[in-house]
Amino acid sequence: MRTIGGVALAIFDLDNTLIDRAGAFRRWAEGFAAGCELGAGEVDWLERADGDGYTPRERLVAAILERYGVRVPVERLRAELVECVEVDPVVPRRLDELRAAGWKVAVATNGATAQQWAKLRRTGLDAHVDAVAVSEEVGAGKPDLRMFVAAAERCGERLTAETWMTGDCPVRDVGGARSAGLRTVWLHRGRRWEHGEPGPDEVAGDIAAAFDSLCRLAGGVSTP
Numbered sequence: 144m145r146t147i148g149g150v151a152l153a154i155f156d157l158d159n160t161l162i163d164r165a166g167a168f169r170r171w172a173e174g175f176a177a178g179c180e181l182g183a184g185e186v187d188w189l190e191r192a193d194g195d196g197y198t199p200r201e202r203l204v205a206a207i208l209e210r211y212g213v214r215v216p217v218e219r220l221r222a223e224l225v226e227c228v229e230v231d232p233v234v235p236r237r238l239d240e241l242r243a244a245g246w247k248v249a250v251a252t253n254g255a256t257a258q259q260w261a262k263l264r265r266t267g268l269d270a271h272v273d274a275v276a277v278s279e280e281v282g283a284g285k286p287d288l289r290m291f292v293a294a295a296e297r298c299g300e301r302l303t304a305e306t307w308m309t310g311d312c313p314v315r316d317v318g319g320a321r322s323a324g325l326r327t328v329w330l331h332r333g334r335r336w337e338h339g340e341p342g343p344d345e346v347a348g349d350i351a352a353a354f355d356s357l358c359r360l361a362g363g364v365s366t367p
């Protein structure tokens with residue numbers, strides 16, 4: 144394996160990168176709609192209200208209360224969403240391959256500490272990474288440099304030009320990492336890059352393709 148300036152370090156976003164957060168919300172919305180005997184179109188409304196997870200939870204539950212007259216406590220929503228999270232089996236396997244090849248692997252995720260850790264434990268991903276940084280406990284969220292520094296330091300490493308950040312958010316993941324001097328893989332999720340140049344170093348259609356890019360470009364483990 145080729146590394147420049149020390150151990151190769153790969154930092155990953157969690158939601159809609161290592162785990163299918165959008166799928167988890169849709170499963171939750173389908174269950175909620177069925178429980179309330181709502182029309183099928185309401186699942187789409189709930190997805191729009193969720194804003195891909197970026198709508199503040201208090202605002203989301205207020206919108207649900209206003210539309211359906213159903214009070215969903217934020218903590219219950221968070222717990223139920225965790226129950227809906229699934230992980231593609233390729234993810235832990237590819238993380239293990241990276242680490243077996245000498246990489247350090249970290250997660251840098253924005254969100255509430257308890258909920259993000261609950262997702263990691265439910266999927267078992269906590270056993271397949273060297274370190275985790277959650278914005279709530281770091282005290283800053285991506286794209287803030289402190290998140291990337293925290294992820295590296297918790298691996299016993301520092302950020303270098305050979306550190307890779309993989310994520311789906313153009314601003315928080317790619318923009319933040321580029322500002323920190325890192326190399327980037329962007330999961331496009333069907334979107335075009337419309338956030339100026341230079342764009343990400345690599346664009347991937349799914350997490351498996353993102354792992355392929357990391358391995359190919361950084362000279363890491365070969366793909367099976």
Ligand SMILES: [Mg+2]
Pocket residue numbers: 156157158159160310311312
């Ligand atoms: Mg994400």
